[in-house]
Amino acid sequence: MKLHIVPARTGLAWVRSGITTFWRQPLAFAGLFFMFMASMSVAMMLPFLGIALALVLLPALTLGMMAATREAVDGRFPMPLVLFTAFREGKARTVAMLQLGAIYAAGFFGIMGFSAVFDGGEFARIYLFGGALTPEVMKAPGFQAAMWAATLGYLPLSMMFWHAPALVHWERVAPVKSLFFSLVACVRNFKAFMLYTLGWLAVFIGAGVTVMFVSGLFGSPGIATAALVPAALMMAAMFFTSMWFTVRDCFITPGEPG
Template identity: 30%
Template sequence: MKLNSVIAREGYTWIQQGIWLFKQNPLGFFMLVFIYVFVAQLAVLVPILGVFAVLILTPTLSVGFLTACRQAIVKEPLRPMVYLIALRSGPIIRKRILQLGLIYTILILVLSIALSALVDFEALLPLVTSDQPLTAETLHQIYELLAIGGLLYIPVAMLMWFSPILIAWTNMPLAQALFSSFIACWRNRGAFLVYIAIWIVVLIIIPMAIGAGLNALNLEQVASFIVAPISMAGLTVMHCSFYATWKACFVEDAAPSYFA
């Protein structure tokens, strides 16, 4: 296993490869993403425990989806039980992947505390949950919250991006996996900036623009039928493109290239 460096425009290539991978089994990938979203929404209905369960199992689910990407390439069928493959990979990997989930949970908790110290949630929440239209000031506060939260999440994302796969697929120790993931993201930061910028446009800016346009035409009910499928498709392709980032940033010895 060797760490690789790529040029910035490779971030766009990762998305192209994600689209190619999605086309190998679109219904199977839609099923896996839908199951994840549905189960996560059910889990968070359980006070406190549900949220912690989702966070702790996030690395496990990540390994499952990327394993499904491997299966799709070789034309194997995709099944929901693939999400549990990391927990079935032996006691050492299972222990490490759950420890990684615990670390992720702690990091998110610390991030949430830091964010609450910077943003006045008590003042913002009533404005967001009220039936009144959002004012320009409220929208500014929401965007500010998203920007601050995104910046604070960057180092967490860098630690967690590849570490589940490094643990599950290369049997790497926990600390080394976290360090290697961070270094891989930092070394390829140009490509990741391009990659993330494109997904921000696809998953946030375009749906918001479509929704705002339809609302201006008094077609609010139509907006959900248009925006939801676009967002779901984008989210699924994005998950598929995670595999492309792995193949680009880490080179397995004598491994064949899966992408043209």
């Protein structure tokens, strides 16, 4: 394993690769992303520990989407079981992935706890358990401060876990070390990841504008209502499809599989 520093323009190439790979096998990736969301939803429905369990499973399921992309890139059809790749490669890697998930859950709850300092936990309660998000609540100074605190806290957490599942599973890196390597990779390739983020932001905005335009063209607001959610889910599936390419270009040595 060796960290590669990529040009800034690679960030846009990651976006393109995610989109084009998705459209090679659209039904497969859409189905896998539906399974991804369903697995998270079922875990969250469990009493008491549901949210924590969903957070623990998130790195493993993210790895499954990366594995599916790797299968498609290699010319194979990603079967449904590929989503659970993290749990199919032996006890050692399963335990390591669950440890990684536990660290992620702890970090996430830590961020929510920190945000509660600013508004008494209102933002965390609504974010985790749902509730009425009224204009009055959103305009409250404490709520806005908590929202920004959580956003700024989540940025380094996401950077630490961006590559970590792949490093733990494919490179046999210890969970804690994988967090350090992932953070360094994101920092050293900051320009590429910035363009990657801006590229996906443009894709999501463009899709929303397109749906609204078509809805206005036909004079039917119901079209936008019916199409926005499926379009957003499809964009999200493409986004997860693109994650493998960020790992491949930052860590996979030329000549290695994938």
